[in-house]
Amino acid sequence: MDFRHLHYFMTLSQERNFRRAAHKLGISQPPLSQLIMRLEQEYGHKLFIRHARDVELTDAGRILLEGARSVLALARETRHQIERVGQGEIGELAIGFTPGISFHPLIPALVRRWRRELPDIELKLRQAPTDELCTALFSGTEDIVLIRPPVEAPQALTLKVLEYEEMRIALPPEHRLRQAAQVGLADLADEPFVLWPRFLAPGLYDAIIQRCFSAGFTPRIRFEAPEKATAIAFVAAGLGVTLTPASLCQIHPGEVAYRPIADAPFSAPIAIATRRGERSPVIHRFLKLTHQLAEAGARGPLCAPAG
Known part of the structure; x- marks a missing residue:
């Protein structure tokens, strides 16, 4: 049995008529009748009571209907979640900051926007020295790092200055x-x-x-x-x-x-770095938001009044 069979079964249980169900499904009546018969053979129980003009569910059919609804709803939700993963809306992201960089108003503005627009991405934030962050980026421990260039081995990174x-x-x-x-x-x-x-x-x-x-x-x-x-x-x-x-x-x-x-x-530049050739939808989604915010000039006062 596959999802299509469950869908056919549910349609017949809703329409309570083979002709109307077949028309709604866009198929002829005989294939639908044969499919229902195969389901009944598979489960070893009658699923429908056939009357002259309509059908009604048996006790076994009602149990299957309840299960079919759950299975199909779970399948739809799973498909939706997979699509969201592909669009970079769900996942995890490890972000590293070099010490002191979090004082710049651009950084908290970025985190606020990330959490507001992509609430289903789990952020893991860590502060560490620049060399350590770059090593972690190469190894895959970090996904994105915010650093002050220049850095060693820049050919292995995609680096964009934000500010x-x-x-x-x-x-x-x-x-x-x-x-x-x-x-x-x-x-x-x-x-x-x-x-x-x-x-x-x-x-x-x-x-x-x-x-x-x-x-x-x-x-x-x-x-x-x-x-x-x-x-x-x-x-x-x-x-x-x-x-x-x-x-x-x-x-x-x-x-x-x-x-x-x-x-x-x-x-002093602030740059965002990722691995060269990165394909993760989550990372690319975050990069897009980051660049939009940086280009919009999301910053506040940088220096206290002269003392």
């Missing part, structure tokens, strides 16, 4: 340059620096060091914080200065003064 945010100089309390509207990197040549380990975000780390070289000095890294946000906390404690993406200006805005870079301004 560029300006870098700021973060000054500690009572610093001599707090009253300046802008601060040049060269003015920091003799200052102790606070940075984070390079492996957390090697592209951004190298960009900071290179900009300082271009300004004529090598930064004296006095303290190494475990992540970018903690580096700003160290600045608030008076341990040194740092350079930070503008989205982190919301951290300790009273104690830390954030100033534009006067002599060598630069931006």
Whole structure:
């Protein structure tokens, strides 16, 4: 017995007449009669009581009707769910973030939209260093990562920059340059620096060091914080200065003064990366939503008022 046979059986039970049921099904009456007879032989019980003009279900037929409704409803729902999987509406998605990137307003805006428009996709979010995220992406542990390029082995990735945010100089309390509207990197040549380990975000780390070289000095890294946000906390404690993406200006805005870079301004990119040649409908659906939101400029204020 297949789904088609169940459908024929249900149609006859609804119409209660072989001629009307056959007409509704678009077949002739003899094949329908033969199919019902085969079902009765298969189950070993009469399914219908035949009268001169109509039929009615037997007790066995009523039991089969109840089961047929359940089976066909389950089959329709299963088909619908499979179609939704193919359209990228159902599934799981592992998303990795590099430390500090979640402070940018684009990221929570993305997550809110993902959850609103695709509620049946289970999100698994994790923060980790850039190199670790890329390794996890290669191995399949992560499906999408949000990082700050450049990255190693870019030929294995599909990388799209979503946003560029300006870098700021973060000054500690009572610093001599707090009253300046802008601060040049060269003015920091003799200052102790606070940075984070390079492996957390090697592209951004190298960009900071290179900009300082271009300004004529090598930064004296006095303290190494475990992540970018903690580096700003160290600045608030008076341990040194740092350079930070503008989205982190919301951290300790009273104690830390954030100033534009006067002599060598630069931006830190945020990019979304997937495996090259990725075919998952879920991943492609998420990429489409992400690009739409990024192009729409879903962002908020990136920097606290000057302190």
